[in-house]
Amino acid sequence: MLKYLSADYLFPVNSAPIKNGIIVLSNNNAIVDILSEWDTVPKGINIERYEGIIVPGFINCHCHLELSHLRGKIPKKTGLINFLKAVARGPKYSSDLIADEIIKADQAMYEAGIVAVADVANTIHSRERKLESKIYYHTFSEIFGFEPEIAKEAFIRGVELCEAFAPLSSSVTPHAPYSVSKELFRFIRMREDKSKQLISIHNQETEEENKFFRYKTGNFLDFYAFLNKNIDFFKAQARNSLRSVLPLLPQLQRILLVHNTYTSFKDINFVERYKKDVTWCLCPNANLYIEDRLPKIDLFIRSRLPIVLGTDSLASNDKLCILSEIKTLLAHFPQLSLEKSIEWATLNGARYLGIDATYGSLEIGKKPGLNLLTKTDGLNLTEESTLVKLS
Ligand SMILES: [Zn+2]
Numbered sequence: 001m002l003k004y005l006s007a008d009y010l011f012p013v014n015s016a017p018i019k020n021g022i023i024v025l026s027n028n029n030a031i032v033d034i035l036s037e038w039d040t041v042p043k044g045i046n047i048e049r050y051e052g053i054i055v056p057g058f059i060n061c062h063c064h065l066e067l068s069h070l071r072g073k074i075p076k077k078t079g080l081i082n083f084l085k086a087v088a089r090g091p092k093y094s095s096d097l098i099a100d101e102i103i104k105a106d107q108a109m110y111e112a113g114i115v116a117v118a119d120v121a122n123t124i125h126s127r128e129r130k131l132e133s134k135i136y137y138h139t140f141s142e143i144f145g146f147e148p149e150i151a152k153e154a155f156i157r158g159v160e161l162c163e164a165f166a167p168l169s170s171s172v173t174p175h176a177p178y179s180v181s182k183e184l185f186r187f188i189r190m191r192e193d194k195s196k197q198l199i200s201i202h203n204q205e206t207e208e209e210n211k212f213f214r215y216k217t218g219n220f221l222d223f224y225a226f227l228n229k230n231i232d233f234f235k236a237q238a239r240n241s242l243r244s245v246l247p248l249l250p251q252l253q254r255i256l257l258v259h260n261t262y263t264s265f266k267d268i269n270f271v272e273r274y275k276k277d278v279t280w281c282l283c284p285n286a287n288l289y290i291e292d293r294l295p296k297i298d299l300f301i302r303s304r305l306p307i308v309l310g311t312d313s314l315a316s317n318d319k320l321c322i323l324s325e326i327k328t329l330l331a332h333f334p335q336l337s338l339e340k341s342i343e344w345a346t347l348n349g350a351r352y353l354g355i356d357a358t359y360g361s362l363e364i365g366k367k368p369g370l371n372l373l374t375k376t377d378g379l380n381l382t383e384e385s386t387l388v389k390l391s
Contacts, residue, residue, distance in 0.1 A: 203258060307348060
């Protein structure tokens with residue numbers, strides 16, 4: 001039994017918006033056909049007609065599901081270093097509570113029209129839910145370790161966690177420039193194979209990271225003192241964090257640079273020239289939560305490299321909702337179109353994750369999930385726009 005759905009506009013994403021388009025779904029929600037208003041529809045067919053814009057299911061490219069129990073626990077706008085200290089200082093939570101909050105967050109993402117998530121893990125807590133979830137997950141087993149002497153041990157732990165997520169899709173990944181030693185980057189590079197495993201690294205989330213790398217000054221010195229870590233081995237690099245670590249990242253793997261809040265025009269040029277397979281991930285609401293500042297979106301719009309969106313975790317966001325991220329971007333950057341931001345939220349993320357045969361665009365044969373954006377105005381959102389999950 002085929003289902004016919006129509007709205008004021010369809011955003012296929014891989015092609016221009018279709019006014020009054022009709023989308024034909026099979027009973028397992030695969031797209032069988034996409035029709036324009038002039039195409040003939042067989043007589044007697046019931047078309048479900050909606051006001052608004054139909055877009056593909058959203059891809060959330062940065063999340064930490066296992067931190068969902070920290071919702072509302074960390075003060076806002078205190079800067080990354082204070083955020084990290086607050087997380088480190090926090091009380092121990094029971095596994096049952098952590099598991100319950102993971103289930104709620106997964107369900108909330110599903111209802112918010114998210115169909116796939118790139119999720120960072122330091123523990124096995126999220127595996128059980130991910131196995132049952134209606135959402136597709138790729139898990140990054142995140143590796144920390146700034147002291148060179150613990151590199152091997154940290155790497156082995158990361159590989160073990162990565163393998164423990166089987167049969168789910170997973171790969172090992174470095175946490176951030178300031179928390180991974182050159183030795184540990186070397187281990188991660190050695191693991192590189194032809195399978196195009198994914199890498200995701202937090203990048204320039206605070207200006208302190210750049211200061212730390214350029215001059216070995218700033219609040220990261222206090223942070224390592226707070227952690228009782230001796231970082232005498234680390235020398236100022238005379239270049240910022242991104243320029244220091246990009247050469248250390250694997251050559252063949254797809255690399256996601258997450259946050260980029262303090263990434264400059266010169267940095268973007270540097271990355272474009274470097275000939276690595278890099279995607280930029282923006283998490284605007286988390287940036288406002290932690291640093292009260294947004295990346296220079298206008299520079300990224302002009303970048304040759306693809307852009308995707310992420311929510312980060314409930315430790316630094318009030319909700320895991322890609323539509324909210326889009327609304328924040330559109331409110332701050334009027335030159336950004338809804339159409340472009342939907343491409344970031346769908347097809348670009350599906351391509352990064354390597355799941356674009358199924359997800360990311362309205363194309364015949366795909367099963368991308370359908371979201372209806374309501375209370376739209378032509379090709380734009382309004383403040384009242386919400387999301388209804390259609391499939
Ligand atoms: Zn993160």
